Amino acid sequence: MTSALGRPRDARTHTAILAATVELVVETGYGSLAIGNIATRAGVGKDAIYRRWPGKPELVYEAVFTSVDASPIPDTGTLIGDVTVLVAGLLDEFAAPAAAAALPGLLADFAAQPALRARIREDFLAPAKSRLIELFDRAAARGELSTDIPVDLILDSLAGTVLFHVGLVGAPVPPGLADRLAEMIVLGIQTR
Template identity: 40%
Template sequence: MQSPKQPIGRPRENRVDAAIRAAVRELVPRVGYAGLTMDAIAAEAGIGKAAIYRRHTSRGELVFSVLVHGRKTRSLPDTGTLAGDLTALADLILGIFTDPVTAAATPGLLADLQQQPDIAARFQERFVAEERALISALLERARQRGELAAAADPVLVHAAVLGTAYAWLFLLAQPPTPALASRIAALGEAAARGH
């Protein structure tokens, strides 16, 4: 009987992973995504650059992993109305986009995703598909309550809510306001009703 083989190379160290994540979370709001370099991350984390490259093949892959690490699957409350559910969704999306690291990294990371299809696919699976499932569920609840006469297009509703939040915060550089989530929800509701 053969003994189990030892893994090749050194085992991953959790403290190094944690130091890399902490360095990225510290640097991105300070220097922005464009100013983030592997050298700066290594210096901030107090590790060698090779340790980063053993874990991450690119800046985009590294920042993506930091943004999703330890992230719990989100859920939305059933507020009892389509407007309330869409407001909760808009509030959730605005909360993600206004996180200091996400806010500083999102525009540059989205640009990098165009050049890195493997990370773009993970982004679709991890962020987009998760939000789309939440939207499909809330639209179905609204249909069952009689608020919608027919099944609504979750892709269109998602585009109305996510796209408006992104455009407001990043393209138009407007600050979030207390009424913003409900205003975005109204656009999502219009999309759901086909108006």
């Protein structure tokens, strides 16, 4: 059991850094976000940041995406209902101001480093995939679906579509987007 030696880390420092990060990423955008500015805004030294996170991508990731897997797996009784809830959740999360501001740059930095690239798969895709599989298993048990489902393709489609719309097109999310996207994909795979 490792006991803490020396002065313990201050939780308020942690909080202040994350809060400052969220504020600044909205104000200046991810690309113009400087660690030094975050430190100043948080009333903190730069080292206090580098002591906790290896760099900007990891810090922003933690600051912006806190509740990724907090939401429970939906169970509405129909596949299309479940997928709609899932997509709506994605949209909610990615369309938030800080997320929308951070996403393109953040993804670019993650994509550029193999080590971070792996985290996209592990932290984001893998849990989402297991959720999807559960939905499909339930749907198959109800007889809604055949068994050989291209889960990876569906995952790429759902996430890619949402990210593309929110992060790159930059347009506001139209009302029925989640419903229409879920319907299209589910019909596409149900029809064989």
